[in-house]
Amino acid sequence: MAAVVGRRAAAFELGILAQVFGLDRSAEGLPAYDFAVCGEHPGPVPTTSGFDVHVPYGLDRVVAADVVAIPAWPDEDADLTPALAEALRAAHRNGATLLAICTGAFALAGAGLLSGRRATTHWQATALLRQRHPDVVIAEDVLYVDEGDIITSAGAAAGIDASLHLVRRLHGTETANAVARRMVVPAHREGGQAQYVERPLPPQPAGLAEVLDWALLHLDQPLTVDRLAARASMSGRSFARHFRATTGTTPHRWLLEQRLQRAELLLESSDLTVDAVAARAGFGSADTLRHHFAGKRGTTPRAHRLAFG
Known part of the structure; x- marks a missing residue:
C-alpha cells in the first residue's frame, strides 16, 4: 500500500491510514500490509498541524502499489504536477485500488480519474470540488462512495469508515470488526455526513x-x-x-x-x-x-x- 502526500500532508488523515494499514497485527492473526508513505520529492514534508513528516519513498512505489491511498489534500485549489498525476493514472491502469480520504478526492479528480464517476469529499469542500471538477458526480449525503476500483470518503473521520470498508472488502467482516475493536471505533456507521453539517438542531x-x-x-x-x-x-x-x-x-x-x-x-x-x-x-x-x-x-x-x- 502506498500513501501519497503532496507539498503538504494532512496529519490526521495520514494517521488514519497508518493506524489501519501501517501497523503489523499479524501476531493477532490479522493482515499486515507493506505500507509506504510516498511523495514526488522524498524527504521532510510539512503537515497542516505544524510539524514535518519524513517521506521515504518516491512515486515509483505508487505506480507499483496494489492500493494507493491519498489522505486529505490540503492544496485542493492547486493543480497536480504532471509527474504525480501520471503516477496516479499509471497505478490505476496497473489495477490498483484507489482510496481518497476527505479532500483527497481533489487529487484523483485532478488526475482525471473521477470524470463521470460518483465521489464524495468533506461537506465544506463540495462546492469547490464541483466548481473545479464539474465532471465529477458528487454524492454529498454519504460517509464514503465505493465505485469498485476507487473509494472516496467524506470529511476527516469518515476516512476511518472508508478504510475499514476496504478492509472488509479485502478480508471480510470478521477481520474488519477485529481491526475496528483494536481502534476502539464502530466497525460500520450508518448515515452520512449531512448529520454533521452546521445547522441548528433542537435538543434531543x-x-x-x-x-x-x-x-x-x-x-x-x-x-x-x-x-x-x-x-x-x-x-x-x-x-x-x-x-x-x-x-x-x-x-x-x-x-x-x-x-x-x-x-x-x-x-x-x-x-x-x-x-x-x-x-x-x-x-x-x-x-x-x-x-x-x-x-x-x-x-x-x-x-x-x-x-x-
Whole structure:
C-alpha cells in the first residue's frame, strides 16, 4: 500500500491510514500490509498541524502499489504536477485500488480519474470540488462512495469508515470488526455526513444508545419502530425523528445493515446453513437474506462464505 502526500500532508488523515494499514497485527492473526508513505520529492514534508513528516519513498512505489491511498489534500485549489498525476493514472491502469480520504478526492479528480464517476469529499469542500471538477458526480449525503476500483470518503473521520470498508472488502467482516475493536471505533456507521453539517438542531432526549444496544442483542426477533420506541418511552413518530437526527439514517436502514453484518459474521465464522444464518440474523428466510445480500452487497451468502469463510 502506498500513501501519497503532496507539498503538504494532512496529519490526521495520514494517521488514519497508518493506524489501519501501517501497523503489523499479524501476531493477532490479522493482515499486515507493506505500507509506504510516498511523495514526488522524498524527504521532510510539512503537515497542516505544524510539524514535518519524513517521506521515504518516491512515486515509483505508487505506480507499483496494489492500493494507493491519498489522505486529505490540503492544496485542493492547486493543480497536480504532471509527474504525480501520471503516477496516479499509471497505478490505476496497473489495477490498483484507489482510496481518497476527505479532500483527497481533489487529487484523483485532478488526475482525471473521477470524470463521470460518483465521489464524495468533506461537506465544506463540495462546492469547490464541483466548481473545479464539474465532471465529477458528487454524492454529498454519504460517509464514503465505493465505485469498485476507487473509494472516496467524506470529511476527516469518515476516512476511518472508508478504510475499514476496504478492509472488509479485502478480508471480510470478521477481520474488519477485529481491526475496528483494536481502534476502539464502530466497525460500520450508518448515515452520512449531512448529520454533521452546521445547522441548528433542537435538543434531543437521551437513551438511544441503550435502545440500539438492546436491538443488537435481539436481531433475531421482529423489531418494529413501535417496539424500539417503546423501549425509549417515546411515540413511534418521535422515535423515528430522533433516530434520524442522531444517526443520519432510519431505524429500518440501520436494522438492515446490522442484520447484514450479523449474517456476514455467521457465514464467515460458523458452519450454520444459510437458513439458520437467516433466522439468527433476523431475516426469517434464506430467500429474504439472499434478496438483501444481492441488493446491498452485490453478491450471495454462499459467495461471501466462499470468499471469507
